[in-house]
Amino acid sequence: MRAQSSGASRRFSRWIPAIAAPIAIGLAVVLVPMQANAAVDLPDLTPRQLLELAASSEVDALSGTIEQSSELGLPDLSALTGGGFDGGSPGDDGDAASATDLDDLISLATGTHTARVYLDGTNARLQVLDSLAERDVYLSSDDAWIYDSSEQAATHVTVDRAGLDALKAEAEARAGDARARLEAELAAPLPTPGEVLDRALEKLDESTEISVGTDARVAGREVYELVLEPRDAETLVGEITVAIDGETGVALAASLTGREAAEPAFSVEFTEVSFETPDASVFAFTPPEGASVTEHEVPIPTVAELDQWKAEAEAGAEAGAAAGVADGERMPQPIVHGEGWGTVVELPAGDLGATGGEGAFPQAPDVAAMLETLTQPVDGGRVLQTSLVTVLLTDDGRVFAGAVTAERLLDAANGR
Numbered sequence: 001m002r003a004q005s006s007g008a009s010r011r012f013s014r015w016i017p018a019i020a021a022p023i024a025i026g027l028a029v030v031l032v033p034m035q036a037n038a039a040v041d042l043p044d045l046t047p048r049q050l051l052e053l054a055a056s057s058e059v060d061a062l063s064g065t066i067e068q069s070s071e072l073g074l075p076d077l078s079a080l081t082g083g084g085f086d087g088g089s090p091g092d093d094g095d096a097a098s099a100t101d102l103d104d105l106i107s108l109a110t111g112t113h114t115a116r117v118y119l120d121g122t123n124a125r126l127q128v129l130d131s132l133a134e135r136d137v138y139l140s141s142d143d144a145w146i147y148d149s150s151e152q153a154a155t156h157v158t159v160d161r162a163g164l165d166a167l168k169a170e171a172e173a174r175a176g177d178a179r180a181r182l183e184a185e186l187a188a189p190l191p192t193p194g195e196v197l198d199r200a201l202e203k204l205d206e207s208t209e210i211s212v213g214t215d216a217r218v219a220g221r222e223v224y225e226l227v228l229e230p231r232d233a234e235t236l237v238g239e240i241t242v243a244i245d246g247e248t249g250v251a252l253a254a255s256l257t258g259r260e261a262a263e264p265a266f267s268v269e270f271t272e273v274s275f276e277t278p279d280a281s282v283f284a285f286t287p288p289e290g291a292s293v294t295e296h297e298v299p300i301p302t303v304a305e306l307d308q309w310k311a312e313a314e315a316g317a318e319a320g321a322a323a324g325v326a327d328g329e330r331m332p333q334p335i336v337h338g339e340g341w342g343t344v345v346e347l348p349a350g351d352l353g354a355t356g357g358e359g360a361f362p363q364a365p366d367v368a369a370m371l372e373t374l375t376q377p378v379d380g381g382r383v384l385q386t387s388l389v390t391v392l393l394t395d396d397g398r399v400f401a402g403a404v405t406a407e408r409l410l411d412a413a414n415g416r
Contacts, residue, residue, distance in 0.1 A: 072387055138283060
């Protein structure tokens, strides 16, 4: 077997759909439509009790099939696929986006994906099922394997186990001192998990209506429905719903729906699930004959090195803020406008350049052409509008983004 590095960027982008599905489930940030069933009548819970049920879940073994779908209301992207766009120069393979990269990103934003998941303690496997191929991620306490059958390419990721154990031991030794310092600064004991939850719910309730919806079934199991509805009329987000298993507290489905939309813009759900321990064989991986293998060891820093990096980063940020320059280059710092669901993030003019006029993207004509396809002209720039997120690129090079309307972004850009 031999190490392979060319095409790494392209292979990595093909894993975006694989990574997105479990993250969406784990973070519970999206909703999925559930089939209500009159026969489902779980004991009534308040939103707080339902969140406590989810937080107390101790499931460490399961297997199942996940389906994830996206329909973000993007403009027609057909002109950008099938070789119509190439973000790199001739001969570029691993350092620039390719038509394959773009196809994968568009598939994530507009398509449907199916995956199998397996979990047993520290062992986990994600198996993304493609047409006539599959992609797999195998995780254990010692290493990880990433395999793409269509490219016959595998990446083996290992860590410095001794360094990791030493870092963990030193961090645990410092934990008691850190807690004592915090309690001294607060002049009170640190809050309990229940108190933290109460405070979070109080803060969330200011911007969001939290409720328990209709009991339903997901993957044949009875679930509660946790519903979050923003109170902010300017946000594009209409509703976030998470299906929580009534017995185990595991999130089995979730989706996010735009305001006044009939269907979710992004959804993910288990179509089948079992909490039995999977067979050990599903976690075993040996690269097939002829597959190229890339070995990658993740270095583990010491606590002292982490402290040094933090100090250097803080010193660099202060110097950059004072001079506006670091290493001879401008360092744009994000600016946040507003709060809650109506938050707008601004990236000041920097390396991206302006979206219009002479000198705009002088070295990337294909990027400019892509922006022309994806965006619509507005007074002072161009806007990319989806059902959940809006992005404004101003003529002077600033970028504004948020789960808000284009009018809200224009107001922020004009200081209103």
